[in-house]
Amino acid sequence: MRKIQKMCAALLAGVMTVGTFAPSVFADEAAKELTDEQVINVRTTAFGNNYDVQDMGWRWMMAACYEGLYRDVADENGDEFILAGAESVDISDDGTVYTYHLREDAKWSDGVPVTAHDYEYGWKRLLNPDYAYDYASFIYNVVGAEEYNSGEGSADDVMAVAVDDYTFEVTLKVADPTFESKLVATPLYPTREDLAEAAGDNWGKDWTLCVYNGPFCMTDMVVDNKMVWTKNAEYWDAENVHLDTINWYIVAQESTAATMFENGELDQYQPTGDYAIKFEKEAEEGKYQYMVTDYPGTIGLRFNFINGGTSGLMSNVKIRKAISYSIDREEMIDAVYGRYNPAYSYVAPAITFNGSSYRSQVGEVIEDEYNEYVGDPDKIVALFQEGLDELGVETPIEDITLTYLTSGSTTEVQAEREYIQQSLEETLGLTVELSVAGDNSLFIADRNEGNYDFFLGGWYSDYNDPLDFLYTNYTDAYGMSFGGYSNTDYDALADQLVGETDMDKRLDIYKQMEQILLLDDCAFAPIYYATKQVLLQNWVKDYRTSSFGASAEFIWTYIDGKNQ
Incomplete structure (x- = not known):
């Protein structure tokens, strides 16, 4: 038996830093004498309406007002995964x-102790088939978990149990190096059985029924306007939580939010597009703080493997590659987004493995081949024509129409699809028809019925291991969300990971899976890796973010110098 005191276990699959839960603020003794009001004003574009941690419907709020076995906090140096x-x-x-x-x-915020029984109830509630929680599969490796969730077992058989009030024991079917990485996810947070059962169907819908075990409590809400968090006096580390109030304001218009930040009405703001470029320059001059961190998301083109697409051409890998290489990643990022990093693989750089960046260990998968084609229309057209010849299609390229399924009406989304449409039409000389779905439900309906050739999509990881990205392409794992892709060799590699604890072997399998997905099959055409840009007023100190917990993490933040 290995005992890990106040630090993460060595088996943790991928973390940037592990250690004790020890705040880094107030290294300077003088900083303890704060004269500023400890209030921070921040912006969001919408409030969630789901307060059920097991449902993970509102993670950015849940992970700040609640706490699980672990907490994930990060700054510009990366994520820190710590026992909490x-x-x-x-x-x-x-x-x-x-x-x-x-x-x-x-x-809890009502003074009731947080016990192992709250964890046992929360985990078994997650698995309860009556609730149909999406993230139940996170703990299928727990003995009895999948059987209970599928209706073939009982809660009593699930080996996630309270041994006593302060001992929580979990037994896995097989060793799993990704297990601890999942424990920062809100579905595995504790839940109060007495309150959840008393609330019945209102649990998760009425915020006034909630209690909190994290550093903050939600104490007020004006629908579609303002939400207020206040410091949780019952939090075990309350003396190191310095903010008294966090005011969240819904500000839909980017121009309005930018003006509010410039006027000092907002203390924290995540800019997009031209505003990101503008404020970055001003931050370089010292006017603001500007934090840019990798975020575990990759966006690109998904192709139709269901029926070959409306054109019937998506079944050919050379055609898929010609479409992919028609898009200049660097140019698109500069022209459309003003942020993000060009992507040449699927697993995002924010993901670490065995203590260091996964991408730095395996390199970029398609970059060399991409560089052979990008900017060379003749070569890309020749590749597309080879694909047509292999399919026996005699239609001239200029008479071919491809259907790009899309939705959304923001300025950025419109620029995004227009750039892709123009790139393909100018490079390949064919026609790209935009099929713009009126809303997300219509988009999903067309996607599931195969009424497209390609669409823009991707993945934002729920836990810090390459497997969370790679498993999305396992046959039938996510239905039509990933274009209906299936490859038996890919699935067989994924199956080899079950119970495999040799990290070198896992790394090799991950590398092979990406090779199949991106080079052999071109099932996904990566375009950009997500990043997170955060602007802060200079008086905001020790602000943190998180890749897998609260997107805005104020646990150690304080205000100093605002009144100067």
Whole structure:
């Protein structure tokens, strides 16, 4: 048995930094004498309407007002994955039994102790088939979990149990190096059985029924206008939480938000498009703070593997590659977004593996081949024609029409699809027809029926391991969301990962899977890796973000110098 005191286990699949839950603020003793009002004003474009942690419907809020066994916080140096609700963990020598020793000073905002029974109830509620939670599969490797969720077992058979009030024990079917990475996800947070059961169908719908075990509590809401969080006096580490109030304002228009930030009405703001470029320059002059971090998302083109697409051509890999290489990643990012990084693989650079960047270990998958084609229309057209010849299609390229399924009406979305349309038409000399769905439900209907050749999509990871990206392409894992792609060799590699704890072997399998997905099959054409840009007034100190927890993490933030 290995005992890990106040730090993450060595089996944690991919973390940038691991360590104790120890705030880094106030290294300077003088900073303790704060004279500014500890209030921060921030902007969002919409409020969620789901307060059920097991549903993960509003993660950015849930992870700030609640807390699980671990917490993920990050700054410009990367993510830090640390024990939070637990003080230590024992891991069996075979890697299948995790015994978490909870901190006995943790309380809910109503003063009731947070116990192992709250974790057991939360995990078993997640698996309860009556609720049909999407993230139940996160813990299918727990003994009895999948059987209970599928209706073939009972909650009593699930080996996630409270040994006593402050000991929570989890038994896995097979050792899983990704297991701990998932524990920052809100579906695995504790839940109060007495309150959830009393609320019945209103649980998760009425915020006034909630209690919180994190650093902040939601205390007020004006629908479609303002939401207020206040410091949770019962939080176990309340003395190191310095903000008294966080005011969230809905500001739909980017121009309005930018003006509010310039006027000092907002203390934190995430700019987009031209505003990102403008404020970055002003930050370089010292007017503001500007934080840019990698974010675990990759966006690109998905192709129709259901029926070959409306053109009937998507079944050919050379045609898919010709479409992919017609898009100049660097130029598109500069012209359309003003942010993000060009992508040449699927797993985003924000994902780490065995303690360091996964991408730095395996390199970029399609970059070399991409560079052979990009900017050379004749070569790309020749590749497309080879694909037509292989399919036995005699139609001239100029008479071919491809259908680009899309939705949304923001300025950026319009620029995005117009750029892709223009790039393909100018490079290949064919016609790209935009099929603009009126709303997301109509988009999904057309996608599921195969009424397209390609669409823009991607993945934002839920936990810090390459597998969360790669498993999305496993046959039938996500239905039509990924174009109906299926490859038996790819699936077989994924199956080899079950119970595999040799990190070198896992790395090799991940690398092979990306090779099949992107080079052999071109099932996905990566365009950009997501990043997160955050502007801060200079008086905002020790602000954090998170890739897998709260997108805005104020646990150690404080205000200093605003009144100067």
